Amino acid sequence: MEAQDQHTARTAVLEVSKLSTVFDTREGVAPAVQEASFVLRAGETLGLVGESGCGKTVTALSIMRLIRAPGRITGGSVMFEGRDLLSLPEREMRHIRGNRISMIFQEPTTSLNPVFPIGSQIMEVYLHHKNMHRREARQRSADMLLHVGLTDTERVMRAYPHQLSGGMRQRVLIAMSLACIPDIVIADEPTTAIDVTVQAQILALIRKLKSDFGMAVLLISHDLAIVADMCDRVAMMYASRIVETAPVEALFRIPSHPYTVGLLHSIPSRHAPHTRLPLIPGQVPRPVEYPAGCHFAGRCALATDACRAAEPPLESIADGHEVACWHWEKVRGKSYI
Amino acid sequence: MTQYRPPLARLQAVRLRDERVAPVTAVLAGHHSDREADILRLLRSNAVLLRDSRADLLFVDAVVEGQGCPDLSPRASTRGGCRSRNSADRHPGDYLVTRTFPLGTDAYGRDVLSRMMYGSRVSLSLGIIAVLLSVTLGVMAGLGAGYFGRATDAILMRLADVLLAFPSLFLILIVVAVFEKLPIPRIFLIVIVLGLSSWMGIARLVRSEVQSIREREFITAAQAAGLGHLRILLRHILPNVLTPVIVNATLRIGGMILIEAALSYLNLGVQAPTASWGNIIYEGKDALVRAWWISAFPGLAIVLTVVSFNLIGDGLRDAFDPMLKDA
Numbered sequence: 001m002e003a004q005d006q007h008t009a010r011t012a013v014l015e016v017s018k019l020s021t022v023f024d025t026r027e028g029v030a031p032a033v034q035e036a037s038f039v040l041r042a043g044e045t046l047g048l049v050g051e052s053g054c055g056k057t058v059t060a061l062s063i064m065r066l067i068r069a070p071g072r073i074t075g076g077s078v079m080f081e082g083r084d085l086l087s088l089p090e091r092e093m094r095h096i097r098g099n100r101i102s103m104i105f106q107e108p109t110t111s112l113n114p115v116f117p118i119g120s121q122i123m124e125v126y127l128h129h130k131n132m133h134r135r136e137a138r139q140r141s142a143d144m145l146l147h148v149g150l151t152d153t154e155r156v157m158r159a160y161p162h163q164l165s166g167g168m169r170q171r172v173l174i175a176m177s178l179a180c181i182p183d184i185v186i187a188d189e190p191t192t193a194i195d196v197t198v199q200a201q202i203l204a205l206i207r208k209l210k211s212d213f214g215m216a217v218l219l220i221s222h223d224l225a226i227v228a229d230m231c232d233r234v235a236m237m238y239a240s241r242i243v244e245t246a247p248v249e250a251l252f253r254i255p256s257h258p259y260t261v262g263l264l265h266s267i268p269s270r271h272a273p274h275t276r277l278p279l280i281p282g283q284v285p286r287p288v289e290y291p292a293g294c295h296f297a298g299r300c301a302l303a304t305d306a307c308r309a310a311e312p313p314l315e316s317i318a319d320g321h322e323v324a325c326w327h328w329e330k331v332r333g334k335s336y337i
Numbered sequence: 338m339t340q341y342r343p344p345l346a347r348l349q350a351v352r353l354r355d356e357r358v359a360p361v362t363a364v365l366a367g368h369h370s371d372r373e374a375d376i377l378r379l380l381r382s383n384a385v386l387l388r389d390s391r392a393d394l395l396f397v398d399a400v401v402e403g404q405g406c407p408d409l410s411p412r413a414s415t416r417g418g419c420r421s422r423n424s425a426d427r428h429p430g431d432y433l434v435t436r437t438f439p440l441g442t443d444a445y446g447r448d449v450l451s452r453m454m455y456g457s458r459v460s461l462s463l464g465i466i467a468v469l470l471s472v473t474l475g476v477m478a479g480l481g482a483g484y485f486g487r488a489t490d491a492i493l494m495r496l497a498d499v500l501l502a503f504p505s506l507f508l509i510l511i512v513v514a515v516f517e518k519l520p521i522p523r524i525f526l527i528v529i530v531l532g533l534s535s536w537m538g539i540a541r542l543v544r545s546e547v548q549s550i551r552e553r554e555f556i557t558a559a560q561a562a563g564l565g566h567l568r569i570l571l572r573h574i575l576p577n578v579l580t581p582v583i584v585n586a587t588l589r590i591g592g593m594i595l596i597e598a599a600l601s602y603l604n605l606g607v608q609a610p611t612a613s614w615g616n617i618i619y620e621g622k623d624a625l626v627r628a629w630w631i632s633a634f635p636g637l638a639i640v641l642t643v644v645s646f647n648l649i650g651d652g653l654r655d656a657f658d659p660m661l662k663d664a
Contacts, residue, residue, distance in 0.1 A: 066560050069486065098562035105561075110554040115576045124572075125562050176562065 010041035013183055013216050014063070014101075019076035021055075021062045023287075024069075030287035032058040032071065034240045037314065040184065045210065045217040047227040047248070050237030051284065056220045057106075059237070060186045063218075064103060065093055080184075099129040102177035106189040108169035112161035118172050119157030125179040144175040147212075149205060167198035171205065178209060185210075186218045191226065203230060224267060228252060233320065236260050239284055239295035242314065246321040256323040256332045258300045294325070302327045440634045443620060453635050456612035461642070463528055463613070464593040470532025472539055472586045479543025479578075480570050484551060494544070497537035505534045506599060513605050524607050527600060531593055542585055546578040580657040587650035591643030598639050614639050 021033040033055040040046050048056050061067050063078050065085060078085040080101070085093065105111040113121060119141055126137035142153040148171040150156050161169060170190065177185055187206065191199040203226065210217055221227055227234055227248065234251045236244040236259065244257040255261045262280040282299040291297060297307040306326050314324040317332070325331060440449040482493040512530045513523065550556065551574065559573050594614070600606035601615025602622075609616055614635040621631030 061557075064561055066557060094563045094565060096563070097560065098564075103558070103561040105554055105558055107554050111558040113555045113559070113573050113577070124564070128562070128564060128568070173558070176558075 010044060012039045013042050013080070014040040014218075015077075015079040016040075016059075016063065017077050017079075019059065019062055019078060020074045021058050021067055021071060022074050023071045025288065027288045031240050031290060032287065033062060035076065036237075036242050037076075038235045038242060038245055040216050040218055042216055043210075043214055044232040045219055045230055047231035047234040048218060048220045048237060049222065049224065049227055049234055051222055053284065053287075054237045055240045056222075056237055057188055060103065060188050060218065060220055063186065064097055064101065066097075095129070098125055098177075098182075099180045100182050101184040101186065102180070102182040104170075104173055104177045104185060104187040104190045107193050108166055108173050109161070109193065111173055112169060114161055117158050117160055118164070122157075122172070122176050122179060125176055129180050141175075141179070144179055145172070147178070147209070148172070148175040149201075150175070166194050167201065170194055170198075170202055174202075174205065174209070178213065178215075181213050182215055184216050184218065186220070188220045189222070190219075191223075192221075199226075206230070224263065236263075239290060240287065241295055241311075241324065243296065243325070244321075244323045245314075250318065250321050254321075254332055256317060256321065256328045257296075257325050258302055258327075258331050259296050261331055262299075302330055440630055443617075443624075443628070443631045449617065449631055449634060452612040452617055453614065453638055456614045456617055456635060457638065457642075459524065459607055459611060459613040460594050460597060460615070460639070463524060463531075463597050463607075464590045467528045467531035467535070467593045468586050468589050470528065471535040471589070472582060474532065475536035475539025476543050476575070476578075476582060478536060478540040480547055480575065482540065483544040483547025484566070484570055484574065486548075490544070493540065497540050500534065501537050503534070505531075506596065508534050509596070509600060510603070510605060513600070522608075523605075524611075524613075527597065527606060531596060535589070535593075538589075539582060539585060542581060543578055546581060547574055550574050550577050584650050584654040584657065587646055587653055591646040594639060594642060594646075 016039070017037045018035045019033055019037070020031065020035055023030045023032055036055070036059055038046065038048075048059065050056050058067070058071070062073050063085065065073070065088075067073055073086060076086070080096070085096065088096070112118070119138065122141040122144065123134065123137040126132045126140055127134070130137075132140065138157075142157060145153045145156055150168060150171055156164065156168070156172070161172075164172065170193075174190075190206065191202050194202060206217065206219075207230065217230075219227070219230055231248050233245065233247050235242050236251070236257060238259045244251070244255070244260050246256075251260065252264065255264055259280070262278070265278045266280065268277060280299055285291060285295065285298065291308065293309050293311055294300070294303070294307045295311075297303040300307065304326070312324045312326045314322045316322050317328060440453065442448055443452070478493045478497070482490040509527065509530045513526060516526055517523070519526070556569060556573060559569050564573075597606055597613060598615035598618065601613050602619045604616070604619055606615050607613035609620065617635040618632045621628065621633075621635075625632055
């Protein structure tokens with residue numbers, strides 16, 4: 001497949017390997033991310049997909065090293081430009097945050113400081129990272145607001161967050177995260193808190209800015225429609241582990257992990273309306289009670305003693321397609337569509 | 338009780354000579370020995386010296402350098418009223434309430450209204466400065482404890498618990514008694530002790546606010562933008578916790594004024610002849626039955642001031658609270 005060759009040919013800008021993060025709770029140590037490994041390549045959009053609580057956001061915050069107590073990163077490495085972000089001194093890490101790697105947050109309403117006008121919040125990024133004069137920072141902030149489609153820049157700069165609509169606030173946040181033209185943008189569910197019409201605009205904006213500035217995007221989402229629309233490759237997460245990574249076409253055409261298959265089957269189809277949607281039986285285990293073997297074993301129709309005994313490693317089954325399942329060949333047989 | 342004539346009150350009398358020659362002459366004629374008269378003559382010939390000694394006398398003048406009171410108040414705060422004739426004989430006629438002295442005079446014939454006006458400077462500035470000090474300390478401790486958590490939090494908050502366990506009035510009494518010999522005015526000592534012993538409430542308030550603000554997404558966003566701890570604390574967290582602090586600080590000013598009054602009433606506060614509301618009440622307590630106004634009016638002033646600050650605090654709280662705005 002030509003498309004897949006393209007993906008693998010690009011150079012990696014961020015290499016996450018065996019990243020593990022846990023939270024210390026009263027009930028014991030709760031793993032939030034276990035040995036997550038994936039690669040983000042230059043100029044691509046990688047979707048990190050999974051349901052609530054599976055560790056998507058914790059993965060993103062771990063990459064940025066913003067995990068706070070009671071959470072802690074217990075192992076792995078995050079290679080960026082030949083350096084491991086997890087062992088950088090805090091000073092250098094601060095220079096990377098917002099400057100080389102930036103984040104767009106889920107809630108545009110709460111991600112802006114309510115007591116300062118928009119302008120000063122965007123300017124702060126320039127003043128902090130680029131040592132600009134206020135006048136220049138102001139000019140650059142206004143330019144960036146234009147870039148994200150806010151044309152009435154003077155008014156927006158003076159406005160307080162509560163005076164803007166949700167869509168405008170998300171545009172402001174995007175402007176802030178792109179202020180220093182970072183190499184990587186981590187977008188943590190950027191459209192979850194926004195209504196559907198504006199959602200499409202924001203996604204279009206992210207796509208446009210990505211091609212303007214040529215950065216790589218790690219798009220965190222639980223919405224498969226957005227992922228299909230936006231991403232080049234997808235990493236599936238389930239209960240703290242990455243279970244499948246694949247180019248987006250391969251994931252939707254030949255999903256090879258039972259969980260991915262289950263998810264795809266539970267999307268309502270317009271070809272077969274008014275039919276009962278198949279469910280994945282059972283519930284996601286609680287983090288302190290994760291089973292020894294495959295975390296999905298308790299809900300999987302194909303589960304055997306082998307699944308419950310040992311955790312399947314993430315193995316490559318095709319070009320750019322990796323799966324963590326002992327029975328992937330059987331799953332692949334029952335391909336979707 | 339022997340007759341007591343404070344020497345400086347007599348100097349005031351001398352100053353009066355320029356304005357009203359006749360009554361002063363009468364005063365001088367009645368009370369002074371030759372030696373004192375010589376001194377007075379010397380002072381009279383040296384008006385500058387006289388003014389200097391007055392400035393020393395009025396501590397508040399030296400500290401605040403306020404100009405309002407001398408113009409406003411009918412009489413200098415420590416100056417004897419000429420009609421009271423400087424006597425402390427304690428017969429009823431000595432405590433006057435006249436048109437000249439609308440709130441009466443005290444044992445030294447000083448105008449109570451004037452002393453209250455001067456005393457207001459001491460009481461108000463002491464209250465405000467002590468609150469500023471305690472707010473500064475409390476905000477710093479609260480920010481540190483709330484933001485960094487863990488060991489910082491544990492140490493600062495246990496320290497606060499320990500300090501809260503001391504009854505603060507007794508703490509102040511002890512400190513004043515111990516450090517009395519130091520060459521600093523007692524009022525500074527009181528301000529410092531009040532500030533150091535009252536920051537814990539503000540620290541707890543700020544800490545709890547910081548703990549909730551810290552979890553808000555815009556703080557994570559600020560960290561993700563690469564800002565350092567200090568910048569996040571001062572620029573993103575502090576402005577968001579300031580509202581309850583301002584309200585709380587306003588409410589505390591009244592309490593500080595009360596503590597000062599209590600100390601002065603125990604004669605451990607601001608020292609005579611500097612006037613503060615507390616020590617005017619203290620000075621009036623001996624003549625409470627015959628000259629109730631000496632204690633009553635400063636007391637009323639304290640009540641009104643404390644109530645006012647509480648009302649301002651409540652008003653600020655309502656003004657800042659977005660939930661109540663529409664109601």
